[in-house]
Amino acid sequence: MSTKSEERVPLRRIVRLFRPYRWRVVGLLALVVVQGAVNVSAPFLLREILDTAIPQRNTALLSVLALGMLASAAGTAVLGAYASRLATVVGQGVLHDLRVAVYDHLQSMSLAFFTRTRSGDTVSRITNDIGGVDGVVSGTAAALASNGVTALAVAAALLVLDWKLALVALVVVPAMLLLTPRLGRRRRAVTGSRQRRLSGLTALVTESLSVSGVLLAKTSGDAAGLRRRFAAESAEVSRLDAASALIGRWTTASRRAALVAVPAVVYWLAGLEVAHGVSPATLGTIVAFTSMLNRLVGPVTTVQSVGQGLSGSLALFGRIFEVLDLPVDITDRPGARPLTVRRGEVRLDDVWFSYDGDGDDGGDGDGAWTLRGIDLRVPPGGTLAVVGATGSGKTTLGYLLARLYEPTRGAVRIDGTDLRDATLASVSGAVGLVAQDTYLFHDTVAANLRFAAPDATDAELVAACRAARIHDVVAALPDGYDTVVGERGFRLSGGERQRVAIARTMLRNPPVLVLDEATSALDTATEREVQAALDALSAGRTTIAIAHRLSTVRGADEIVVLDAGRIVERGTHDDLLAAGGRYAGLVLGPAPAAG
Secondary structure (H helix, E strand, O other), X not given: OOOOOXXXXXXXXXXXXXXXXXXXXXXXXXXXXXXXXXXOHHHHHHHHHHHHHOOOOOHHHHHXXXXXXXXXXXXXXXXXXXXXXXXXXXXXXXXXXXXXXXXXXXXXXXXXXXXXXXXXXXXXXXXXXXXXXXXXXXXXXXXXXXXXXXXXXXXXXXXXXXXXXXXXXXXXXXXXXXXXXXXXXXXXXXXXXXXXXXXXXXXXXXXXOOHHHHHHHHHOOOHHHHHHHHHHHHHHHHHHHXXXXXXXXXXXXXXXXXXXXXXXXXXXXXXXXXXXXXXXXXXXXXXXXXXXXXXXXXXXXXXXXXHHHHHHHHHHHHHHHHXXXXXXXXXXXXXXXXXXXXXXXXXXXXXXXXXXXXXXXXXXXXXXXXXXXXXXXXXXXXXXXXXXXXXXXXXXXXXXXXXXXXXXXXXEEEOOEEHHHEOHHHHHHHEEEEEOOOOOOOOEHHHHHHOOOOOOOHHHHHHHHHHOOOHHHHHOOOOHHHOEOOHHHOOOOHHHHHHHHHHHHHHHOOOEEEEEOOOOOOOHHHHHHHHHHHHHHHOOOEEEEEOOOHHHOOOOOEEEEEEOOEEEEEEOHHHHHHHOOHHHHHHHOOOOOOO
């Protein structure tokens, strides 16, 4: 994925994330407005205590005013707690929506996207990037609203208490806020660099600490080199974290010092006015004014900090929106209908395919085409075997049948329907793919089986496993069908994983089956067991068997031989052997040298 996180992210797009929670946001704003009003009442009560209750020795009034100050403090705390809770609920809802949206969008991407993207990078977008905006999304709305309202209320109260002193004191505030954009731009740039580094670190951990990665490192890899790479990546992330934290440290310290020093200036100015008799301000007014001014320091500082945090988070939002803006290259066409398979006839009509999208070869017929002019027909319930050397296009043909890719030219049809005119979900249900590289989740055997059929009963699981010749193995596991198979199913052997995958496909019961070299990595004894399971799976289905071991294709109704993406031979096993061509060479091997 390219990186455009430094580009300016429209704030309105971030605001739209809160639209589903707009009434809760309205409630939050109402809470903070009331909180701000309650918060500024205390200094006015203090003024009355100093100017009226104490000089008049009115203990009843003193008690009422003191209780009023206590009530103000308690009310502010309670309203703040409810506002914080509501802000957290809204923020976590937005984060949940973001995570689901990013995950759903990534799930909709074609296989081609994942072949060119590191898995750790996609994981980082969901975990690190979305997790990085947690504090901003959960706390920013409440912090900005609460402190903004408080600051406005305090400013209004200062003008009411003494407008001359207020004008002097409030000059400092706009000057401090002018520093936020410049600091925010620097923080955004550093945050973008940090997230790219963190993405690389996550990808390294995902790859090197997987079962396959650990096996490689411990048996034939440079484990020490991996540790050095991780240490270097981690050091760079730490350096960028420190740089982000230290941005504007002197500016922030100076701002805080200036804001705290303002009350001293107010005391000095008020004292001079009173001493020269040019101000009617009372002691209570001056103390209340200073108390109110102290209440301005916190909100202004918080607004400044939140502004910096939001600026830094724009880089994270940029990376998140970059994923959501990725185009989906294989999707349902307008008017696409569910694929209904009645007979199971499969046709490929003049199919050309190139992984670079256009297959431009300069007109010489060679170049970037992976498949060239493929014409095939598999009758309902028939079996077609596809053989050929490595790189001849066999697996690509299987991917086209499962609509993991789409033809660059031509069409793939089932019962006459172009797969591009059918919904993706219905094609997935109609075409079952059993690949050589079987994937099982880190979950129980039963959960892995039910991934294909969530509503399958225990009896159906057992029946599928019996048909796949794997029930006895599963039943002998420590917890039977509730045994956790480990990451990628590594607690099972290759043949056992393959048979579990076959049972899983049986539960889906697809009318069309694609077997992509499903036994090529197995020993002879295990191959026989898996082949028996595949024979049971293929019974009554239209089957396309992509084969590496030719012993598995002898009984196919038709065999086609691919070479450089073209069909160079076709026929039955006996016919092709008799012809003495490519297929015969693959079966019999090269002729011995003369001599």
